[in-house]
Amino acid sequence: MLIERPEDLTLTSPGPLELSPALLASLRTNRDRLLSALSSGAPVYGVNTGMGAMSKRRLDEPEQRVHQRNLLLGRAVGGAPWLPYAEARAVVLARLRTFLTGDAGVSAELCQQLVALLNSGYVPAIPLEGAGSAGEIIPLAHAAGPLVGIGTVVDAEGNCYPADHLLRAAGGGSGSGDAGSLLSSSFELGPKEGIALLAGVPGATGRVWLQGEPLARLVGRMGEVAAGGLAVVGASRDPYEARVGRGDELLAGEQARILQLAGSENSPGALQAPVSFRVAGQVVSHVRRTVVRLTEAVDRGLDGVTDSPAFLDGEFLGTAGFHGIDLAAHCDHVVAALTHAAEVSTARIHRLLDPAVTGLPAQLARVPGPQAGLVSVHKRAVATTHALRRLSLPAAIGAMETSNGQEDVQAFTWEAAGNLTTAVRLAREVVAAELLVVHQAFALSGREVPAGLRELHAAVQAVVPPIDADRPFGLDLQAILDHVM
Structure with missing residues (x-):
């Protein structure tokens, strides 16, 4: 795919990637301006000075020549476990995307080296x-190291290789797509390029960017599964009546969707269903709202000024683009919303196992007593929800001083992104558990699945055989996670 503008580069951009001649020319023009500005000899943080507590130390010419590479060497202090392949690729994509804006003033050659890494497999x-730093210098040092032969690379199967596995001999290689012929060993970091590779929060931005599609699917499934629960127990539809959503368009839309999916109920089983059945609209709309805000924060991270010092209008400006509190706080918000949604879902599962609520056999077993039914599916959901509760402590809270007080606070954006990724996985498990329980409840009830939910339940039926006796339901849950969620 030919990339002509920064916004052309997305997670789904088909490979091989290529930067357009016009974009490369723009990067080269901007780079020439930056090098001209540096020639004045004025102090520029991380270029002709040390970093952090050492920023008052001016570097002489020999020191400057090796400084940018040394920045990567001295900060690569992390170790296994490594990011999954897709997350690591998203980090590199986000790094390149921020460079293409020109704020970092890096060379076209560095951007092409990043493209080569993305194309390498x-x-x-x-x-x-x-x-553990103000920003992401530790993970970013590892992310950037392979560009100059430092560190380790991983293939899609999880096999690790020394980074120089990707480098070709200077002037050699055919560029045919072979892993050893894509990155150039003749490439060296120029002035400001090491610190640019360590700047901002592209790592967390890329990781959260990657969660956008799974989150959107998850929110959709939450509403569908909740609607199935309403339908199978014959819950009153009053809480979903259109007038109830006044003043909140998003809530009103979610309520209308759940009502349409659940269908009408002329003779509800009780005047009031348990709370967990009545609040699905509020719960799902809140998750959806937090996801929208998180997506907006990702867009700001990709399009905003995050480099420091940034090269803007011909001058170097120290920025706080490394302090990703905006993204971290929105990650924390989504984790809290997912945790609450899981709690409500787990409560509904418990009610669905209760004959007093459903009028169905206890624990949704064909033969209660000799068979345990789906009681342990609920217990798995309980354990998973408990894990979510532990994750819901805000990652953005807990700053500690580093660098002799020069870096005296952090936003822990990297950790917030990690919590979010784990929370999405766990919340999917809980919703899958509820979907299995709702599916079995329909099977036992003889009720017709509402029209809006037939496609979903057909998808479950395609991978989950009829439940007539106890069996390892973990296999059924995994099938739902793999093929339905």
Whole structure:
């Protein structure tokens, strides 16, 4: 795919990637301006000075020549476990995307080296944990190292190789797509390029960017599964009546969707269903709202000024683009919303196992007593929800001083992104558990599945055989996670 503008580069951009001649020319023009500005000899943080507590130390010419590479060497202190392949690739994509705006003033050659890495089929080995700095310098040092032969790369199967596995001899290689012929060993970091590779929060931005589609699917499934629960127990539809959503268009839309999916109920089983059945609209709309805001924060991270020092209008400006509190706080918000949604879903599962609520056999077993039914599916959901509760402690809270007080606070954006990724996985498990329970409840009830939910339940039926006796229901849950969720 030919990339002509920064916004052309997305997670789904088909490979091989290529930067357009016009974009490369723009990068080169901007780079020439930056090098001209540096020639004045004025102090520029991280270019002709040390970093952090050492920023007052001016570097002489020999020191400057090796400084940018040394920045990567001295900060690559992480270790396994590494990010999954898709997350590591998203980090590199986000890094390149921020460079294409021109704020970092990096060379076209550095951007092409990043493109070569993305086209190689390999990703950097980036530590899953242990960022601990104002920004992301530790994971970003690992992400950038392979560009100059430092560190480790990982293939799609999880096999690790020394980074120089990707480098070709200077002037050699055919560029045919072979892993060893894509990155150039003749490439060296120029002035400001090492610090640019460590700047901002592209790592967390890329990781959260990657969660956008799974989150959108998850929110949709939450509403559908909740609607199935309403339908199978014959819950009153009063809480979903259109007038109830006044003043909140998003809530009103979610209520209308759930009502349409659940269908009408002329003779509800009780005047009031349990709370967990009545609040689905509020719960799902809140998750959806937080996801929208998170997506907006990702867009700001991709399109805003995050480099420091940024090269803007011909001058160097120290920025706070590394302080990703906007993204971290929105990650925390989504994790809290997912945790609450899981709690409500787990409560509905418990009610669906209760004959007093459903009028169905206890624990949705064909033969209660000799058979346990789906009681342990609920217990798995309980354990998963408990894990979500532990994740819901805000990652953005808990700053500690580093660098002799020069870096005296952090936003822990990297950790917030990791919590979000785990929370999405766990919330999917809970919703899958509820979907299995709702599906079995329909099977036992003889009720017709509402028209709006037939496609969903047909998808479950395609991978989950009829439940007539106890069996390892974990296999059924995994089938739902793999093929339905």
